[in-house]
Amino acid sequence: MANKVCLVIGAGDATGGAVAKRFARDGFAVCATRRTVEKIEPLIASIRSDGGVAYGFGSDARDEDQVVSLIADIEDNIGPIEVLVFNVGANSPCSILSETTRRYTKMWEMACLAGFLNAREVAKRMVTRLADAPTQQTGTPHKGSIIFTGATASLRGSANFAGFSGGKMALRALAQSMARELGPMGIHVAHTIIDGAIDTEFIRTLFPDRYKLKDQDGILNPDHIADAYWMLHQQPRDAWTHELDLRPYMEKF
Numbered sequence: 001m002a003n004k005v006c007l008v009i010g011a012g013d014a015t016g017g018a019v020a021k022r023f024a025r026d027g028f029a030v031c032a033t034r035r036t037v038e039k040i041e042p043l044i045a046s047i048r049s050d051g052g053v054a055y056g057f058g059s060d061a062r063d064e065d066q067v068v069s070l071i072a073d074i075e076d077n078i079g080p081i082e083v084l085v086f087n088v089g090a091n092s093p094c095s096i097l098s099e100t101t102r103r104y105t106k107m108w109e110m111a112c113l114a115g116f117l118n119a120r121e122v123a124k125r126m127v128t129r130l131a132d133a134p135t136q137q138t139g140t141p142h143k144g145s146i147i148f149t150g151a152t153a154s155l156r157g158s159a160n161f162a163g164f165s166g167g168k169m170a171l172r173a174l175a176q177s178m179a180r181e182l183g184p185m186g187i188h189v190a191h192t193i194i195d196g197a198i199d200t201e202f203i204r205t206l207f208p209d210r211y212k213l214k215d216q217d218g219i220l221n222p223d224h225i226a227d228a229y230w231m232l233h234q235q236p237r238d239a240w241t242h243e244l245d246l247r248p249y250m251e252k253f
Contacts, residue, residue, distance in 0.1 A: 002029035002053065002079030004143075007071075009033050009061050009118050010088035014200040015149065017043045018222035019085050022230050024052030028083070031074050033057045061088050061114035071121040080129060083233055084122040086115045087149040090167050091202075093160045104163040111167025116174055119146050119189075123178070126187050144187040145233040148175045152195045179242050190232045193245035195253055196220050218248050 006023035010016045011032035024030045024047045034040045037058030047054035055078060059070050074081060090110035094103065126144040152158075154172045157165035175191035182189055197203045197210045197219040204211045213219055228246055235241060247253060 001077075003027075004082040005029050005031055005074060005079045006083040006085065007031045007033075007074060007081050007118075007122065008085045008087060009059075009114070010086065010149075011040060011043055012087070012089065012200075013043075014198050014222040015194070015225050016085070016087040018226035019087065019229050020054065021047055021050075021052070022223070022226035023083065023233075024054055025050070026230065029053040029055070029079055031055045031057060031078060031081075033059045033061065033070070035060060061118060062109040064117055067114075067117040067121055071118070071125070075125055081122050081125060082143050082145070084119060084146045085149070085229060086118055086147070086171075088114050091151070091153075091161075091164050094163065095160055096162050099163060104166070107163035108167040108170065111164070112170040112174060115148055115171050119148075119174070119178060122146065123182055123187060127182070127185055146178065146182075146187060146189045147229055147232055148172075148189075148191045150175075150191050150193045152193070154191075154193055155195075176242070183240070186237075188232070188235065188237070188240050190241055191243050192225075192228070192232075193243065193247075194220065194225065195245055195247035196251040197248075198222060198225070213248075213250070216250070218250050220246060220248060 006028040008016050008020045011020045020030045020032045030047060032040055032043060037056055040056035044054045044056040057070055059066050088110050090107040148171055150172055151168050153161055153165035153168040172191055175189055179189035199214060199219050199221055225246060232241060
């Protein structure tokens with residue numbers, strides 16, 4: 001059994017994968033998920049080749065039964081989840097004139113419902129452990145962190161992003177509610193606003209002009225986002241950040 005586990009829900013090729021590698025580098029056993037286990041295998045192999053401990057899972061983050069089973073499996077067979085990073089993407093632009101109920105609902109399920117299901121199950125375990133743990137001294141890293149990845153759409157709804165912004169704004173509200181309830185119980189809940197394009201295949205393919213700004217530090221480096229997530233988990237409880245916004249220096253806001 002590992003001493004501490006970081007669970008990354010939605011460990012894709014950019015932010016989620018970078019976060020998994022960052023926590024693995026500092027001694028966490030990383031459990032990383034994607035919809036199918038085959039897609040997570042290269043990340044797991046990379047972490048292990050660097051000397052880290054990592055496990056991959058294929059899991060639909062929107063399916064309650066799968067989520068409950070996943071969390072139980074990790075807690076029973078790998079170790080206690082000390083950090084949960086919810087990083088599921090749900091960005092699919094579409095005009096409101098042609099948006100469908102199914103697409104709209106699916107984006108909400110991915111962006112918000114999945115966040116609720118995973119965070120609820122992990123929080124149940126964290127609360128039980130922390131209730132039995134000795135009081136920690138101010139200035140020491142906390143042992144229960146839940147970090148949600150937000151976006152520009154968490155703050156405002158742009159044209160053609162009704163579904164995405166609806167889901168992301170709902171996720172932000174979930175994070176605020178959880179922080180107010182669980183903070184006094186000893187769990188650090190944080191929400192990040194990733195305000196800008198990230199160095200991903202999605203941006204490179206669909207927004208080539210924006211991707212050209214990479215050489216000018218005009219898009220976000222996933223490794224630097226991961227460093228910020230690590231910082232959030234390390235914060236002492238007398239100076240917790242709930243919402244952290246990250247953007248390139250040239251990004252308008």
